[in-house]
Amino acid sequence: xxxxxxxxxxxxxxxxxxxxLQCAQDMNHNSMYxxxxxxxxxxxxxxxxxxxxxxxxxxxxxxxxxxxxxxREFSLRLESAAPSQTSVYFCASSSGLPTDTQYFGPGTRLTxx
Amino acid sequence: AQTVTQSQPEMSVQEAETVTLSCTYDTSESDYYLFxxxxxxxxxxxxxxxxxxxxxxxxxxxxxxxxxQKAAKSFSLKISDSQLGDAAMYFCAYRTRSGNTPxxxxxxxxxxxxx
Numbered sequence: 001x002x003x004x005x006x007x008x009x010x011x012x013x014x015x016x017x018x019x020x021l022q023c024a025q026d027m028n029h030n031s032m033y034x035x036x037x038x039x040x041x042x043x044x045x046x047x048x049x050x051x052x053x054x055x056x057x058x059x060x061x062x063x064x065x066x067x068x069x070x071x072r073e074f075s076l077r078l079e080s081a082a083p084s085q086t087s088v089y090f091c092a093s094s095s096g097l098p099t100d101t102q103y104f105g106p107g108t109r110l111t112x113x
Numbered sequence: 114a115q116t117v118t119q120s121q122p123e124m125s126v127q128e129a130e131t132v133t134l135s136c137t138y139d140t141s142e143s144d145y146y147l148f149x150x151x152x153x154x155x156x157x158x159x160x161x162x163x164x165x166x167x168x169x170x171x172x173x174x175x176x177x178x179x180x181x182q183k184a185a186k187s188f189s190l191k192i193s194d195s196q197l198g199d200a201a202m203y204f205c206a207y208r209t210r211s212g213n214t215p216x217x218x219x220x221x222x223x224x225x226x227x228x
Contacts, residue, residue, distance in 0.1 A: 040122075
């Protein structure tokens with residue numbers, strides 16, 4: 001049981017390049033989330049998907065797109081990376097029930113030069 | 114909008130001693146959940162403890178306990194018998210009970226444990 005997995009673990013991009021961060025969960029969870037973590041800022045929600053086929057913006061969605069490919073997978077795409085998107089990105093999932101807990105992946109450290 | 118405030122950016126504690134991390138939140142909801150997550154240097158986010166707002170009894174998990182004061186909107190974490198492995202960033206988080214709402218995090222408290 002792998003829980004929540006993310007790829008890649010590290011990535012360096014040049015300004016203007018694009019890339020997709022991948023996330024998958026094997027816990028049959030309905031809800032999935034993308035957060036970014038910056039020093040002194042805690043974790044801020046980028047996008048989330050309450051269930052397969054739905055996505056909603058979070059606190060900081062600008063510059064990102066997401067795809068809920070199926071129940072297991074939720075990807076985050078940067079179309080034209082900017083230095084302000086240098087951050088650690090976390091994917092999380094939860095069952096969606098009122099008593100649920102969010103489980104986090106190991107994170108992706110992204111640097112945009 | 115809900116907000117979570119952790120007023121202590123850094124704390125330190127001697128090994129085997131007790132430390133309390135503070136968290137306050139702002140919400141107009143009456144039913145919600147509160148969490149403490151631990152993030153060690155490995156970056157992995159680990160759930161430490163969870164509290165349901167409708168429960169008056171404070172949650173406890175081994176050496177970790179909370180002091181939940183609903184009227185004051187306060188949710189502090191007490192770590193007893195601190196161990197070197199407790200050194201980490203600790204994040205307080207909130208979510209409403211209704212719907213599939215995401216977590217709202219505080220900015221974190223970095224805890225150092227001194228041997």
